[in-house]
Amino acid sequence: AQSVSQHNHHVILSEAASLELGCNYSYGGTVNLFWYVQYPGQHLQLLLKYFSGDPLVKGIKGFEAEFIKSKFSFNLRKPSVQWSDTAEYFCAVNWATLSGSARQLTFGSGTQLTVLP
Amino acid sequence: DSGVTQTPKHLITATGQRVTLRCSPRSGDLSVYWYQQSLDQGLQFLIQYYNGEERAKGNILERFSAQQFPDLHSELNLSSLELGDSALYFCASSVTPGPQETQYFGPGTRLLVL
Numbered sequence: 565a566q567s568v569s570q571h572n573h574h575v576i577l578s579e580a581a582s583l584e585l586g587c588n589y590s591y592g593g594t595v596n597l598f599w600y601v602q603y604p605g606q607h608l609q610l611l612l613k614y615f616s617g618d619p620l621v622k623g624i625k626g627f628e629a630e631f632i633k634s635k636f637s638f639n640l641r642k643p644s645v646q647w648s649d650t651a652e653y654f655c656a657v658n659w660a661t662l663s664g665s666a667r668q669l670t671f672g673s674g675t676q677l678t679v680l681p
Numbered sequence: 682d683s684g685v686t687q688t689p690k691h692l693i694t695a696t697g698q699r700v701t702l703r704c705s706p707r708s709g710d711l712s713v714y715w716y717q718q719s720l721d722q723g724l725q726f727l728i729q730y731y732n733g734e735e736r737a738k739g740n741i742l743e744r745f746s747a748q749q750f751p752d753l754h755s756e757l758n759l760s761s762l763e764l765g766d767s768a769l770y771f772c773a774s775s776v777t778p779g780p781q782e783t784q785y786f787g788p789g790t791r792l793l794v795l
Contacts (some may be wrong), residue, residue: 573780593724593736594780596781596782598783600786603706606788607683607771607786607787607788607789608771608773608786609683609786610785613783615780615781655722658782660780668714668726668729668737668739669714669723669726669784670726671723672723672724674724
């Protein structure tokens with residue numbers, strides 16, 4: 565079955581540290597890739613997405629992610645985190661069907677990021 | 682604010698009861714998705730509707746059902762509630778299912794079953 569793995573369950577960083585959160589998905593094929601963020605008590609917000617083209621995508625709030633097809637990975641990065649980045653981060657993937665439409669989003673288990681002031 | 686609205690924000694009920702959660706998609710979006718977020722299961726896709734018709738089913742229990750109305754709002758009905766149904770229920774919407782679809786999430790309904 566298709567699956568998405570986020571190996572870091574909880575990451576603790578100090579402000580200004582660099583961030584990289586891992587995301588791997590189970591197998592190849594045509595994929596659409598997303599990172600969502602959930603601030604405490606809030607809903608999921610889209611950070612960035614990749615459909616095709618340049619494998620390095622930039623999102624909101626200074627986040628970026630790199631799609632590495634050979635590694636089935638879509639890691640999220642930020643060069644310098646802020647206290648306000650404290651949140652839970654979810655990687656999500658959907659795979660294209662044979663007809664070209666997309667299957668449902670499959671989410672990773674999430675990574676809780678805590679940024680210490 | 683994603684433009685997706687959900688009511689109620691919080692719901693407390695007892696085991697065996699039935700509740701209805703409501704979702705209004707973003708203006709212009711035809712597709713609605715329901716997800717359940719719980720501590721032990723994470724974020725799980727339940728069911729999808731597109732323009733009033735069921736499109737796909739995920740890990741949705743038989744006690745749960747949903748529908749999408751002509752005005753495109755959707756309702757998720759949860760019946761014979763159990764303690765384990767306590768979770769955050771999210772609705773998401775998109776313009777239309779397709780190869781480059783993006784889903785936008787609502788604020789969720791937090792359900793507590795006592």
